[in-house]
Amino acid sequence: MTIGSFLIRRLGSGALAILGASILTFAFLHLVPGDPVDHLAGGDAPPGVRLKIEHCMGLDRSLPAQFVGFLGHVVDGTLGNQCRSGDPAGPTVAARIAEVMPHTLALAVCGMLVAIVLALPLGVIAAIRRGTWIDTAATVVSLSGIAVPQMMFAPLLILWGFITLGWFPGPTEVGPAAIVLPALAVGTHLMAMLARMTRSSMVEVLGEDYVRTARAKGLPEGRVLALHALRNALLPVITVVGLQFGSLLSGAIIIENVFSRPGLGSTLIDAIKERNYPVVQGTVLVIAVIYVAVNLVVDLAYGLADPRIRRT
Amino acid sequence: MTVRVPGRGPGLSPSAWIGLVMLAVYAASGLAGPLIAPYDLSLPHVELAHQFEGSSPAHWLGTDPSGHDTLSQLLWGARSALELSVIVVAISSAIGLVIGTIAGWFGGAVDEIVMRTVDVLMAFPGILLNIAIVATVAHPGVPLTIAALCANGWVGYARVARGQVLALRDRDYVTAAVALGASHRRVMTRHLIPNLMGPAMVQMSFGLGSVIIIEASLSFLGIGPQLDYTWGAMLDQARNFLWNTEWVRIYALVPGLAITWVVLGANLLGDGLRDRLDPRQRGRGA
Numbered sequence A: 001m002t003i004g005s006f007l008i009r010r011l012g013s014g015a016l017a018i019l020g021a022s023i024l025t026f027a028f029l030h031l032v033p034g035d036p037v038d039h040l041a042g043g044d045a046p047p048g049v050r051l052k053i054e055h056c057m058g059l060d061r062s063l064p065a066q067f068v069g070f071l072g073h074v075v076d077g078t079l080g081n082q083c084r085s086g087d088p089a090g091p092t093v094a095a096r097i098a099e100v101m102p103h104t105l106a107l108a109v110c111g112m113l114v115a116i117v118l119a120l121p122l123g124v125i126a127a128i129r130r131g132t133w134i135d136t137a138a139t140v141v142s143l144s145g146i147a148v149p150q151m152m153f154a155p156l157l158i159l160w161g162f163i164t165l166g167w168f169p170g171p172t173e174v175g176p177a178a179i180v181l182p183a184l185a186v187g188t189h190l191m192a193m194l195a196r197m198t199r200s201s202m203v204e205v206l207g208e209d210y211v212r213t214a215r216a217k218g219l220p221e222g223r224v225l226a227l228h229a230l231r232n233a234l235l236p237v238i239t240v241v242g243l244q245f246g247s248l249l250s251g252a253i254i255i256e257n258v259f260s261r262p263g264l265g266s267t268l269i270d271a272i273k274e275r276n277y278p279v280v281q282g283t284v285l286v287i288a289v290i291y292v293a294v295n296l297v298v299d300l301a302y303g304l305a306d307p308r309i310r311r312t
Numbered sequence B: 001m002t003v004r005v006p007g008r009g010p011g012l013s014p015s016a017w018i019g020l021v022m023l024a025v026y027a028a029s030g031l032a033g034p035l036i037a038p039y040d041l042s043l044p045h046v047e048l049a050h051q052f053e054g055s056s057p058a059h060w061l062g063t064d065p066s067g068h069d070t071l072s073q074l075l076w077g078a079r080s081a082l083e084l085s086v087i088v089v090a091i092s093s094a095i096g097l098v099i100g101t102i103a104g105w106f107g108g109a110v111d112e113i114v115m116r117t118v119d120v121l122m123a124f125p126g127i128l129l130n131i132a133i134v135a136t137v138a139h140p141g142v143p144l145t146i147a148a149l150c151a152n153g154w155v156g157y158a159r160v161a162r163g164q165v166l167a168l169r170d171r172d173y174v175t176a177a178v179a180l181g182a183s184h185r186r187v188m189t190r191h192l193i194p195n196l197m198g199p200a201m202v203q204m205s206f207g208l209g210s211v212i213i214i215e216a217s218l219s220f221l222g223i224g225p226q227l228d229y230t231w232g233a234m235l236d237q238a239r240n241f242l243w244n245t246e247w248v249r250i251y252a253l254v255p256g257l258a259i260t261w262v263v264l265g266a267n268l269l270g271d272g273l274r275d276r277l278d279p280r281q282r283g284r285g286a
Helices: A003-031 A036-041 A047-057 A063-075 A093-128 A133-147 A150-164 A176-206 A209-216 A221-251 A253-258 A264-273 A277-305 B014-036 B070-106 B108-122 B128-134 B142-168 B172-179 B184-220 B231-239 B245-277
Strands: none
Touching: A003 A063, A003 A277, A003 B108, A036 A047, A063 A277, A093 A133, A093 A176, A093 A221, A093 A264, A093 A277, A133 A176, A133 B245, A150 A176, A150 A253, A150 B184, A150 B231, A150 B245, A176 A221, A176 A253, A209 A221, A221 A264, A221 A277, A253 A264, A253 B184, A264 A277, A264 B128, B014 B070, B014 B245, B070 B108, B070 B142, B070 B184, B070 B231, B070 B245, B108 B142, B128 B142, B128 B184, B142 B184, B172 B184, B184 B231, B184 B245, B231 B245
């Protein structure tokens, strides 16, 4: 399969998944009991305000017309109106998402960096010293990273870094240093999976013929490890990094909650709680697009890095 | 719980045994929990005289902000966690295995529909979909929480089953069964599903760990099942009193380490089962 037809096929199935997620969300919102106008306007709002919000959300139209209306707002890039007051010129859903996106991105990038910096050395050392106590210790560290719940780890980080030592800013604070504790919390969790992946990939590569060849021709061990082994071992690791980055962009919900940080995930939960249909639809769309895009980029990167897989 | 895995192979590795024992301890404390708890938590009472206590002979693990015994809460929480995790794993694996087997066996349009549905469900990363479902009502009950966890929980089992069926469908014994006039249903229930139970059990073991984490996350966010005591709710309680540094060190660690215990056990057992099924995979990580 050429790269062109691969792209078209993947873009097609990706678009289908996004459309499916939108329809599912739409159906789900309308199946669930609860009047969105009650939530936004309050139960005792004057009828005029209720009508305005109803009209703004398009609730006075038929269900298919509402969904087509949503698709129209996807095309014009606003994702619809937040309809807080029913004012048709009020803030758009796109504006609300754009507002939280920098926070989400910052946490994803910093968390990922922490994870990579911790995981690569851990995984490589465990692979080189395979079967020794170092390997066992590395395995224990990475397994506990998976098993320790963030709901315990993140509050204890606050206790340690903010309350006891006072080195780092705590929840709700802003500024560059405020990212340190959340990034550590996110990073240590991801580190676990990355380190295991790095180790297993490295173990496999170290058994390859080309590594034996490199050693046989007398290259220094450091050069063998860095240039011949690690470079090839990183391929599957990059895939995992990409996928984890994608899920970080949409779902560091626990961390956002503990540190009272704004983010895409918490925006969605808030919107569901207040039954704000346009915001829920818009946020789900953005999350689904991120997921599909990240998957596609990861697959493409994989194909580019390793020509042997390009034909799939 | 049986650990017999179809096919002959080496026994379970030591780490898998450790995982199995850890899960057995979890199951035992879940079953016996409220019975062996030192205090009966079903009696509604608040003892402000005993709130925020540290470890003592009367309260081994101290007390919570309402003066309730922490050890008793841990054991009651084990019961809640065990009930939910067993039910969710049973329902999602049953649904997933049936759907995945059907998709893999019939292929074509059926397969396409199933896989596209899987794509849609997976476009909601992590626990977003679970949260979205439970957040729709003010006080989710246990049935809604179970439904929310199963809503995308079956996907993993379906993918495992489908992949296995694709590999099994051209085996001679399957061809023979079809040639002898076996119905689709018979081929699936007698020849396919029994032979994919091994990989399915690996998935169930990992699934148990993630169900515990998701359920605790929901309780932690205040949208968990309305149960008396859950580990997630204890963690939620703990982080509201971080200023009480001495006390919170114990109170946050108790439920947190309980969750760690179960997830670690489930992962160790899952790794071990997978290694046993496919010795070539031995030593490879998750």
